[in-house]
Amino acid sequence: MKVRAAAVFGLNEPWTTIDLDIDEPNPGEVKVKMAYAGMCHSDEHVRTGDISQPPEVLPYFGVDSMFPLVGGHEGSGIVESVGAGVTEFAPGDKVAVSFVPSCGRCQPCASGKQYLCDMSAGTLAGPSFDGTWRHHIDGKNANRMAQLGTFSEYIVVSEYSLVKIEPWQDLRAAALISCGISTGFGSVVDRADVKPGEVVAVIGCGGVGSGAIQGARIAGARGVVAIDLLQSKVDRAMKIGATHGATSILDAAFNILPDLTFGRQCDVVVLTPGVLHGDMIEQARSITAKGGRIVVTAIAPWFESQVDLSLFSLAMFNQSVLGTVFGSQNPRFQIPNLLRLYEKGLLEIDSVITNEYSIEEVQKGYDDLESGKNVRGVVKF
Ligand SMILES: NC(=O)c1ccc[n+]([C@@H]2O[C@H](COP(=O)([O-])OP(=O)(O)OC[C@H]3O[C@@H](n4cnc5c(N)ncnc54)[C@H](O)[C@@H]3O)[C@@H](O)[C@H]2O)c1
Ligand SMILES: [Zn+2]
Ligand SMILES: [Zn+2]
Structure with missing residues (x-):
């Protein structure tokens, strides 16, 4: 399917909203209709080169460039469909994304440290965890921030990168809790x-x-x-x-x-x-x-x-x-936990969100961050 998404095409080039082609989920993957995506500073680090990888490291990720890259690693949405073998999520579930995946099986996950999950090694660039590409721009494979790329109307991601939240929980608060607030x-x-x-x-x-x-x-x-x-x-x-x-x-x-x-x-x-x-x-x-x-x-x-x-x-x-x-905590525990603190009025999120933007306005959102206007901007889909 074709969706609107914000990507960056080279070092220091602006966030540009484009038509992105997304394939249907492979086994172990989930398609999510995004509701909100938070605009964390970490996405800017890729655009400005702070966390862009040097040429000699890129082959390790199976790419020759970090770009094009679909931005965004904070966000929340509603499950649209699931690939074969996915039992934890069903269409209609509310989810938050997590930039640290949790596979539940690697040594750090098994020892209670999901934030150190070995799957994170493949999150900076390159194909999905199964080695194939699900996102394309003009026929070319597209990298995604943290294997998420939440600046997009829909995302197709590994089930390891999603955290189920309760049906009554707030999707806007969940978007910020998914990275910045939790970290x-x-x-x-x-x-x-x-x-x-x-x-x-x-x-x-x-x-x-x-x-x-x-x-x-x-x-x-x-x-x-x-x-x-x-x-x-x-x-x-x-x-x-x-x-x-x-x-x-x-x-x-x-x-x-x-x-x-x-x-x-x-x-x-x-x-x-x-x-x-x-x-x-x-x-x-x-x-x-x-x-x-x-x-x-x-x-x-x-x-x-x-x-x-x-x-x-x-x-x-x-x-x-x-x-x-990720603040050395487990996303599957801490994201729902902080949402409960938000519900009880103990954790303030609403006033931390200073502006909402459309998917066409991602660069404007980052300009507002740079000029000091925003504590946190969110893309509202
Ligand atoms: N470790 C992690 O897992 C993790 C996760 C998320 C974000 N991050 C990183 O955390 C950092 C903060 O992210 P953010 O989204 O809150 O960024 P932000 O741009 O929203 O906020 C940074 C704040 O720092 C202030 N600032 C800049 N230089 C300063 C200085 N020298 N002294 C005092 N204040 C200064 C700015 O005015 C701004 O208010 C970024 O580097 C981001 O990439 C790390
Ligand atoms: Zn972040
Ligand atoms: Zn793991």
Whole structure:
């Protein structure tokens, strides 16, 4: 079938809405009619080259280019049809997508760590998990962000990449919870394991940061310091659980933390800026307490491998630097779980969604993210 979808055709080229050809689902696959797709910063990383793979890596994915690539890895929708052998999903089911697949059988899945599922290795580019292509543009195979490509009226994806939600659950909230909100929430609650009474700083208050701030609030942090270059993002963060706000790490270090922490600094510092760079690690560490944890959630350019870090302080202050994918939580547990918190009014999503766009307006949505207008934009189908 032909559907409207937003793709990018080369490095730094704009998101362009095109006609995409989608085949019917193969065994183990599901066709979903999309309802909402969130506009996470990670899709921009592909367009701008931060997570585009170098030529020598591309053959590993079975392609000679990351482009064309259908964007989008946050989203929700309704199952339209299922391929042979799919028993978990049926037409009419409400689903959220998950950019980390969970096959349930690989060693990480079997040991309770779905977020490390081995199937993720094939999600950056290349064919579907069964080695064949389901999406085509003008007769040519199309890559899909995270083997999802949610900027599309319909998607055909592996059942491993879908999470069933309850019939009454909200599809718009599910779209944001499917990546940004969950990732931020888990960065604080699961990866940093925040305890009641701790002080948490969140650096970068976009969609992922909004999940981190609320994770800290719900986990019982006594201080939640929102740090963003933009005052407007700090102001919004204060409405969803931040207790203090600053427009730079220095501002927080001088004007907030001395009183808030009695000079002890933050127990947890979460890094969720749009693009991470190595010099931010020491900046984050400099506001971390003895025994504190620094969580690295944001994505840095692929080739960047140098980090500023006071190794003496890291050792003598007994601190940890922790990476995380999907907030180190299991999508099949955490996506429905956070939707329940949303239903109970404990997790704020509606005000995090700052604008809705049509599928024809994906580039406009990312322009609005770049200019600071959006916390999170969503495509509404
Ligand atoms: N680890 C994972 O599994 C995972 C999952 C999803 C997203 N991500 C990454 O998380 C990051 C955040 O994603 P997002 O969608 O929330 O991005 P976003 O663009 O919506 O938000 C980023 C925020 O950081 C702020 N910012 C930028 N530079 C800053 C700085 N130096 N100091 C303070 N604030 C700064 C921006 O003003 C913006 O408000 C991205 O790098 C994204 O790719 C990682
Ligand atoms: Zn994302
Ligand atoms: Zn697995």
